[in-house]
Amino acid sequence: MMAEEFSLSFLMELERDKILEVLYRDQVVQKAEDDRIRKLKMQLHQLRWKGVKNVNESQERSCARCQQSLGWMLNRGAVCEGCSHRVCSGCRIYLNIYIWKCTVCYAHREVKIKTGDWFFEERAKKFSLSGKYETTGTKLLTSYQKMSNISVVPPTPPPFAEAASEGNSMDLSKSKGFTKSVENLFFSLTTHMKKISKSQDDVTAPRFHLTADYGQHAEWRKERRSQSDTAIDIANRITNAPNLLNLIKKTKGTEECEDSSSKQEEDFNFTSNTIFSGRRKYGSICSINSTCTEADNYDKTNVTGEIELAIMYNFKTSTLEICIKACTNLAYGEEKKKKCNPYVKTYLLPDKSPQSKLKTAVKKNTVNPSFLETLKYKIHCSQLVTRMLQISVWHSGTLKRKVFLGEVLIPFESWDFGDNSLQSFNCYQLKTKVIIAPQNRACMV
Amino acid sequence: MTDGDYDYLIKLLALGDSGVGKTTFLYRYTDRIFNPKFITTVGIDFREKRVVYNNTGPNGSPGKTFKVHLQLWDTAGQERFRSLTTAFFRDAMGFLLMFDLTSQQSFLNVRNWMSQLQANAYCENPDIVLIGNKADLSDQREVNERQAKDLADKYGIPYFETSAATGQNVEKTVDMLLDLIMKRMEQCVDKTQVSETVNGAASGKLDPVKPEEKKCAC
Numbered sequence: 051m052m053a054e055e056f057s058l059s060f061l062m063e064l065e066r067d068k069i070l071e072v073l074y075r076d077q078v079v080q081k082a083e084d085d086r087i088r089k090l091k092m093q094l095h096q097l098r099w100k101g102v103k104n105v106n107e108s109q110e111r112s113c114a115r116c117q118q119s120l121g122w123m124l125n126r127g128a129v130c131e132g133c134s135h136r137v138c139s140g141c142r143i144y145l146n147i148y149i150w151k152c153t154v155c156y157a158h159r160e161v162k163i164k165t166g167d168w169f170f171e172e173r174a175k176k177f178s179l180s181g182k183y184e185t186t187g188t189k190l191l192t193s194y195q196k197m198s199n200i201s202v203v204p205p206t207p208p209p210f211a212e213a214a215s216e217g218n219s220m221d222l223s224k225s226k227g228f229t230k231s232v233e234n235l236f237f238s239l240t241t242h243m244k245k246i247s248k249s250q251d252d253v254t255a256p257r258f259h260l261t262a263d264y265g266q267h268a269e270w271r272k273e274r275r276s277q278s279d280t281a282i283d284i285a286n287r288i289t290n291a292p293n294l295l296n297l298i299k300k301t302k303g304t305e306e307c308e309d310s311s312s313k314q315e316e317d318f319n320f321t322s323n324t325i326f327s328g329r330r331k332y333g334s335i336c337s338i339n340s341t342c343t344e345a346d347n348y349d350k351t352n353v354t355g356e357i358e359l360a361i362m363y364n365f366k367t368s369t370l371e372i373c374i375k376a377c378t379n380l381a382y383g384e385e386k387k388k389k390c391n392p393y394v395k396t397y398l399l400p401d402k403s404p405q406s407k408l409k410t411a412v413k414k415n416t417v418n419p420s421f422l423e424t425l426k427y428k429i430h431c432s433q434l435v436t437r438m439l440q441i442s443v444w445h446s447g448t449l450k451r452k453v454f455l456g457e458v459l460i461p462f463e464s465w466d467f468g469d470n471s472l473q474s475f476n477c478y479q480l481k482t483k484v485i486i487a488p489q490n491r492a493c494m495v
Numbered sequence: 496m497t498d499g500d501y502d503y504l505i506k507l508l509a510l511g512d513s514g515v516g517k518t519t520f521l522y523r524y525t526d527r528i529f530n531p532k533f534i535t536t537v538g539i540d541f542r543e544k545r546v547v548y549n550n551t552g553p554n555g556s557p558g559k560t561f562k563v564h565l566q567l568w569d570t571a572g573q574e575r576f577r578s579l580t581t582a583f584f585r586d587a588m589g590f591l592l593m594f595d596l597t598s599q600q601s602f603l604n605v606r607n608w609m610s611q612l613q614a615n616a617y618c619e620n621p622d623i624v625l626i627g628n629k630a631d632l633s634d635q636r637e638v639n640e641r642q643a644k645d646l647a648d649k650y651g652i653p654y655f656e657t658s659a660a661t662g663q664n665v666e667k668t669v670d671m672l673l674d675l676i677m678k679r680m681e682q683c684v685d686k687t688q689v690s691e692t693v694n695g696a697a698s699g700k701l702d703p704v705k706p707e708e709k710k711c712a713c
């Protein structure tokens with residue numbers, strides 16, 4: 051009897067994890083897409099800007115696109131139906147034998163197709179969604195994160211109350227944007243799951259929010275079940291948390307205490323709203339969506355340079371080994387002072403807990419640091435496919451200030467550890483942090 | 496697979512009763528293999544594939560080729576996931592509506608799925624292909640081709656009989672849907688740009704002196 055109930059609730063929890071995992075994968079797709087769209091719109095913007103400048107600069111009759119002067123009788127040019135600018139025959143692109151557009155209008159049309167704007171515009175006619183570009187996946191995740199937050203609000207302020215309240219207020223301000231139906235939807239999904247496991251014990255509801263593992267560790271799950279849980283309990287677990295995720299062990303033991311103060315500053319800042327399980331687990335998404343202080347940090351420096359590293363998986367010891375060789379041509383952490391003290395930090399996403407964080411030593415005063423350090427994660431190879439390695443480079447400034455210098459994301463979904471070419475050293479271009487904010491996408495004009 | 500080196504992101508979604516072969520079909524399409532194991536889809540899932548699309552230019556002349564990143568959403572057919580799965584309908588640009596040729600019931604339910612689509616898809620008449628799957632099990636067939644074709648004609652959508660087991664028509668079906676969507680994209684932008692032009696011309700009459708201030712150049 052008990053065993054049956056156990057397996058049922060186990061299943062529901064797995065279901066929820068499975069769905070969250072899918073949503074998380076979707077965010078990766080979405081992130082690449084947002085990046086691509088931003089680039090396309092930027093290109094169009096530049097093209098258009100060029101045209102406008104030409105028009106303003108010259109008083110005489112000339113082609114708005116290439117500035118070639120136009121005659122009054124011969125080579126008069128013609129007015130583009132899209133933008134009403136006069137253009138020469140060389141700056142027209144024919145859609146068919148009758149209809150043409152000027153180069154800019156044509157590019158505009160292309161961008162509208164390639165960005166999927168045609169779709170979002172069509173959809174906006176049928177649904178009045180809060181965000182024109184927002185996807186159901188993103189909404190679900192965000193409201194899930196919000197819900198986890200609301201239902202586990204600490205009764206008494208935990209030691210990191212500041213971070214917690216920051217997360218709250220931010221969510222409230224964002225919450226206006228969500229359509230009620232989706233919230234209800236996820237709520238019904240979650241209550242449905244709760245209902246089924248309700249008979250189990252009375253800590254079901256919190257447990258629903260507090261599960262932090264990937265569902266493979268029945269042992270640990272059982273142990274958790276017997277614990278009464280309060281928010282304080284979680285808080286403790288997060289700050290000390292040595293046994294929270296023994297799936298991943300730091301093999302580099304020393305630095306944990308060395309940077310405990312910077313951890314406060316950096317990680318809590320970064321994951322200010324990742325205190326609770328759903329948030330911790332999918333903290334990266336959450337921070338992507340948010341406009342928290344750390345996100346601002348990402349904008350301040352430009353990102354340049356490359357990182358050279360090798361990734362190996364040791365099947366004998368079940369360890370993922372990342373050998374960080376060097377970085378080249380990094381941006382300065384403090385541009386004015388031409389200062390840069392770089393170090394490399396890794397997370398094995400979606401886990402953003404301190405257990406998942408590894409760091410190299412800080413190199414002083416260089417934009418071409420050589421590290422030659424190996425960072426190791428103890429993780430079973432079967433779990434690796436759902437993970438993504440986040441390798442970020444940071445500048446360690448005075449007063450423990452951190453400045454983001456770039457990152458590389460490596461998903462293991464289709465990684466072949468038998469492939470030797472992947473195991474040798476490779477250079478990866480450092481990328482800016484992509485902040486997904488679908489509502490804020492520049493409107494096409 | 497997650498780099499942005501592609502020209503289009505096209506999101507398709509498979510729907511239909513549980514057990515008709517949606518998951519197996521998508522697996523077949525992306526990985527070209529038949530996975531006979533029955534793994535129930537939990538709520539939602541997706542698979543991805545990069546394909547090269549050849550666009551025929553105006554007058555059927557050979558056109559450009561594009562890299563298309565396909566995100567193929569898979570949904571659970573079961574009722575208890577309904578509210579979750581239908582919420583994903585509105586993000587998809589095209590639909591693979593599937594029934595099982597060996598199950599009359601799954602065919603009868605196509606009507607219900609159609610009305611779900613009309614309510615939840617991004618527009619009233621999205622691009623859909625109707626798929627009769629498990630064509631390889633001809634001795635167990637319960638739905639004949641005529642019946643299915645008539646229904647598809649009624650909705651004005653194409654119909655294909657496929658087999659995720661043998662691969663019959665699987666690629667052809669997805670290609671067809673992709674084709675429909677690519678055509679629609681062009682229609683959509685040209686339609687709206689024509690109406691923009693009409694407005695532009697009208698205001699142009701009222702104020703013909705400042706052609707520079709039109710929308711296009713801002």
Ligand SMILES: Nc1nc2c(ncn2[C@@H]2O[C@H](COP(=O)(O)OP(=O)(O)O)[C@@H](O)[C@H]2O)c(=O)[nH]1
Pocket residue numbers: 511512513514515516517518519520530531532533534535536572628629630631632657658659660661
């Ligand atoms: N013979 C045959 N079996 C199929 C075919 N497609 C799916 N199946 C089987 O039908 C069962 C249900 O398939 P599944 O893809 O899980 O259905 P779904 O619920 O729609 O996702 C599985 O056992 C498949 O192996 C097919 O084309 N031919």
Ligand SMILES: [Mg+2]
Pocket residue numbers: 517518519534535536569570571
């Ligand atoms: Mg399925």
Ligand SMILES: [Zn+2]
Pocket residue numbers: 113114115116117118137138139140141
């Ligand atoms: Zn010109």
Ligand SMILES: [Zn+2]
Pocket residue numbers: 130131132133134135151152153154155156711
């Ligand atoms: Zn134009």
